[in-house]
Amino acid sequence: xxxxxxxxxxxxxxxxxxxxxxxxxxxxxxxxxxxxxxxxxxxxxxxxxxxxxxxxxxxxxxxxxxxxxxxxxxxxxxxxxxxxxxxxxxxxxxxxxxxxxxxxxxxxxxxxxxxxxxxxxxxxxxxxxxxxxxxxxxxxxxxxxxxxxxxxxxxxxxxxxxxxxxxxxxxxxxxxxxxxxxxxxxxxxxxxxxxxxxxxxxxxxxxxxxxxxxxxxxxxxxxxxxxxxxxxxxxxxxxxxxxxxxxxxxxxxxxxxxxxxxxxxxxxxxxxx
Amino acid sequence: xxxxxxxxxxxxxxxxxxxxxxxxxxxxxxxxxxxxxxxxxxxxxxxxxxxxxxxxxxxxxxxxxxxxxxxxxxxxxxxxxxxxxxxxxxxxxxxxxxxxxxxxxxxxxxxxxxxxxxxxxxxxxxxxxxxxxxxxxxxxxxxxxxxxxxxxxxxxxxxxxxxxxxxxxxxxxxxxxxxxxxxxxxxxxxxxxxxxxxxxxxxxxxxxxxxxxxxxxxxxxxxxxxxxxxxxxxxxxxxxxxxxxxxxxxxxxxxxxxxxxxxxxxxxxxxxxxxxxxxxxxxxxxxxxxxxxxxxxxxxxxxxxxxxxxxxxxxxxxxxxxxxxxxxxxxxxxxxxxxxxxxxxxxxxxxxxxxxxxxxxxxxxxxxxxxxxxxxxxxxxxxxxxxxxxxxxxxxxxxxxxxxxxxxxxxxxxxxxxxxxxxxxxxxxxxxxx
Numbered sequence: 001x002x003x004x005x006x007x008x009x010x011x012x013x014x015x016x017x018x019x020x021x022x023x024x025x026x027x028x029x030x031x032x033x034x035x036x037x038x039x040x041x042x043x044x045x046x047x048x049x050x051x052x053x054x055x056x057x058x059x060x061x062x063x064x065x066x067x068x069x070x071x072x073x074x075x076x077x078x079x080x081x082x083x084x085x086x087x088x089x090x091x092x093x094x095x096x097x098x099x100x101x102x103x104x105x106x107x108x109x110x111x112x113x114x115x116x117x118x119x120x121x122x123x124x125x126x127x128x129x130x131x132x133x134x135x136x137x138x139x140x141x142x143x144x145x146x147x148x149x150x151x152x153x154x155x156x157x158x159x160x161x162x163x164x165x166x167x168x169x170x171x172x173x174x175x176x177x178x179x180x181x182x183x184x185x186x187x188x189x190x191x192x193x194x195x196x197x198x199x200x201x202x203x204x205x206x207x208x209x210x211x212x213x214x215x216x217x218x219x220x221x222x223x224x225x226x227x228x229x230x231x232x233x234x235x236x237x238x239x240x241x242x243x244x245x246x247x248x249x250x251x252x253x254x255x256x257x258x259x260x261x262x263x264x265x266x267x268x269x270x271x272x273x
Numbered sequence: 274x275x276x277x278x279x280x281x282x283x284x285x286x287x288x289x290x291x292x293x294x295x296x297x298x299x300x301x302x303x304x305x306x307x308x309x310x311x312x313x314x315x316x317x318x319x320x321x322x323x324x325x326x327x328x329x330x331x332x333x334x335x336x337x338x339x340x341x342x343x344x345x346x347x348x349x350x351x352x353x354x355x356x357x358x359x360x361x362x363x364x365x366x367x368x369x370x371x372x373x374x375x376x377x378x379x380x381x382x383x384x385x386x387x388x389x390x391x392x393x394x395x396x397x398x399x400x401x402x403x404x405x406x407x408x409x410x411x412x413x414x415x416x417x418x419x420x421x422x423x424x425x426x427x428x429x430x431x432x433x434x435x436x437x438x439x440x441x442x443x444x445x446x447x448x449x450x451x452x453x454x455x456x457x458x459x460x461x462x463x464x465x466x467x468x469x470x471x472x473x474x475x476x477x478x479x480x481x482x483x484x485x486x487x488x489x490x491x492x493x494x495x496x497x498x499x500x501x502x503x504x505x506x507x508x509x510x511x512x513x514x515x516x517x518x519x520x521x522x523x524x525x526x527x528x529x530x531x532x533x534x535x536x537x538x539x540x541x542x543x544x545x546x547x548x549x550x551x552x553x554x555x556x557x558x559x560x561x562x563x564x565x566x567x568x569x570x571x572x573x574x575x576x577x578x579x580x581x582x583x584x585x586x587x588x589x590x591x592x593x594x595x596x597x598x599x600x601x602x603x604x605x606x607x608x609x610x611x612x613x614x615x616x617x618x619x620x621x622x623x624x625x626x627x628x629x630x631x632x633x634x635x636x637x638x639x640x641x642x643x644x645x646x647x648x649x650x651x652x653x654x655x656x657x658x659x660x661x662x663x664x665x666x667x668x669x670x671x672x673x674x675x676x677x678x679x680x681x682x683x684x685x686x687x688x689x690x691x692x693x694x695x696x697x698x699x700x701x702x703x704x705x706x707x
Contacts, residue, residue, distance in 0.1 A: 077596055079520050105599035112597070116590035118609060128608070129598040183598065
C-alpha cells in the first residue's frame with residue numbers, strides 16, 4: 001500500500017500537455033468490491049480528471065473493469081456484488097442508497113466491450129435514452145438528437161440514408177460508433193468504455209481512438225484497455241491495476257516511460273500479463 | 274503413437290494404421306446406416322398410423338342419402354290452414370316420412386316388416402323433412418322429393434363396411450332390407466353425398482346424426498380459458514423468476530418444483546380439479562371453464578419453462594446496454610428483453626396449448642366425458658372436447674362410430690398440425706442469431 005500514498009501526490013497538478021485546467025470529476029476513495037466472499041478490489045483511491053481520457057490497464061482479472069463498473073453502479077446488477085468506500089461525482093456520493101441509479105447513468109454513460117446495439121433501427125437506438133429520460137418530445141427534437149449524436153460519433157455520413165435500418169446490420173466498427181453515439185445522445189458528463197476496441201479490426205480501432213480523442217473536448221472519458229499501445233495513444237492519465245490493487249497511477253507519459261513501481265515496469269515491458 | 278517428428282519421407286499410413294482407418298470408415302458407415310434405419314422406422318410407423326386413420330375415417334365425410342317423395346297434405350300438416358310455421362312445425366313429420374317410404378313399397382305389411390323398412394332411413398329424417406318444409410312453405414299441398422340420411426346400418430352397408438355375402442344371421446341388416454335397399458339404389462334413389470352433419474351437429478346416439486361440432490366448440494371454449502389463464506401467469510412467472518428474483522434457496526426450490534410440475538401425470542391435475550374446483554368451490558361439472566382451469570394448471574409449467582429459456586436466450590449485452598443508459602430494470606425488461614423473448618414464449622405457449630388440446634385424462638375426472646347432444650354456447654355449459662369425443666366414440670358399439678372415431682382423430686390431428694406449424698413459422702420468422 002505504500003506506493004498508493006505516493007501516487008496521491010500527482011493530484012490536482014495540471015496536465016502537462018494540455019491547457020485545460022484539470023478539475024476532478026470523479027473522486028474514488030477506499031473503494032473495495034466483493035463478489036460474495038471473494039474480494040475483487042482492495043481500497044482503491046483514484047481521481048478522474050475532467051475533460052481528459054483516463055485509461056485503466058492491467059492483466060486480466062486485475063479488477064479494472066470492476067472499478068469501471070462502480071462508476072455508474074453497473075455492479076448493482078451483479079448478484080452478490082457489494083461495493084464499499086466512497087465515490088463522488090462532482091462532489092455527490094454515488095454509492096449511497098439514496099441516489100437514483102437511473103439519474104446517475106444518464107450522467108455517466110457506458111460503452112461495452114462487444115458492440116451491443118439494440119435490434120432496432122439506427123434512429124431508435126439513438127433516441128431510446130433521450131426518450132426514457134424525457135429529454136425531447138417532438139419528432140424534430142429527436143431528429144436533431146439523432147443527427148447531432150451520429151455526427152459527433154463520426155457515423156452520420158455513413159448511415160444518414162438508412163436510419164430506419166436495424167443497427168445490428170452495421171459492421172462491427174460502425175456498431176461500436178453507434179453505441180458511442182447512443183451513449184452521448186443524453187449529453188452525459190462521463191463516458192465509461194470497457195475495452196471498446198477489443199472486438200474490432202485495426203482500422204475500426206483507429207477510428208474509435210480518433211473519436212475518443214475528439215470526445216475528450218466535451219466529456220470525461222474512462223477507458224479500460226488491454227492494449228498498452230492504445231492506452232499510450234489515447235489517454236492523458238493511466239492507472240495500473242494488479243490483483244485488485246491500484247498499483248500506480250499518473251500521467252500516461254510518466255507511467256510508460258518512468259514507472260515508479262516494479263510491477264508496472266514488468267507489465268509494460270511485457271514480462272507478465 | 275508413431276513418431277511424426279521424422280524427416281525421412283514415408284507413406285502417410287503404414288499397414289497397421291491403414292487397417293485402423295478402414296475400421297474407422299466402416300464404423301462411420303455403420304453408424305450412418307443405423308441412424309438412417311431409425312428414421313425410416315419412425316417415419317414408417319407414422320405412415321402406418323396415418324394410413325390406418327385416413328383409410329378408416331375418410332368415409333365419415335360422406336354419408337349415404339335416400340330420396341323419398343313426401344306429400345305435404347294440408348289436411349294433415351296444417352288442418353286449420355293457419356299457415357303459421359309454429360303450427361306447421363308441430364305436425365307429425367315422422368308419420369309423413371314413414372308414409373313416404375311405405376308408399377314406395379306398397380306390398381310391405383306386418384309390424385316387423387314395417388319396422389325393418391323404417392330402419393332404412395335415419396331417425397333424423399323427419400327433422401330433415403320438417404326443416405325443408407319450413408324453409409319452403411309453398412310446398413304445402415305438393416309432393417316433393419327430399420333427400421334424407423340413410424339409417425346408420427345402411428350407410429355402413431352402402432359403404433361396404435357391412436358385407437353382403439355373409440349369412441343373414443351374421444349381418445346387422447336382413448335379406449328383406451337388403452332387397453329393399455337394392456331396389457331404391459336401382460332406381461337412383463340412393464346417393465353418397467358430403468356429410469355436412471358431421472361438422473354441424475354435436476354428439477348423438479345415432480352414428481349418422483353424430484357430429485364433432487359440439488366437441489370442437491367445447492375444445493375452443495376450454496382452450497380460451499386455458500390461454501387466458503396460463504399465458505399471462507406463465508409469462509409473468511417466467512419474467513419474474515428470470516429477471517427479478519434473487520438467486521437463493523427459495524427460488525431454486527421454486528424452479529425445481531416447476532420442473533417437477535411439468536412431469537406430474539395429467540390425471541393428477543384432473544383429480545385436483547375434481548377435489549378443489551368441483552367439490553370445494555362448487556363450479557359446474559363438465560364445463561369448459563373448469564376444464565380450462567385444469568388444463569391451464571397442466572400447461573403452466575410448459576409455458577414457464579419455455580418462457581425462461583427464451584428469456585435466457587436474450588444476450589446479457591442487451592440488458593447491459595439498456596441498464597447502462599439509465600433504463601430502469603422494468604423498462605429494460607418491457608422495452609427490450611420481453612419483445613425479444615416473446616416469439617419464443619409464444620412458440621412455447623402454442624406447443625403447450627397443443628398439448629392441452631390433445632389432453633383427455635384430466636377432463637374425464639371433471640365430468641367432461643358426459644354424453645352431450647347440444648353444442649355448448651358458453652363457458653359454463655356442459656361440453657366435451659375433441660379427444661374425449663374420440664374416446665367416447667371409440668367406446669361406442671355401433672359400426673357407424675368406427676369411421677367417426679377415425680374422422681374425429683383426423684380433425685384433431687389437423688388442429689394439432691396447424692398449431693405446431695404456426696409455432697414453427699413463428700420461430701422461423703422471428704428467429705434471431707446473436
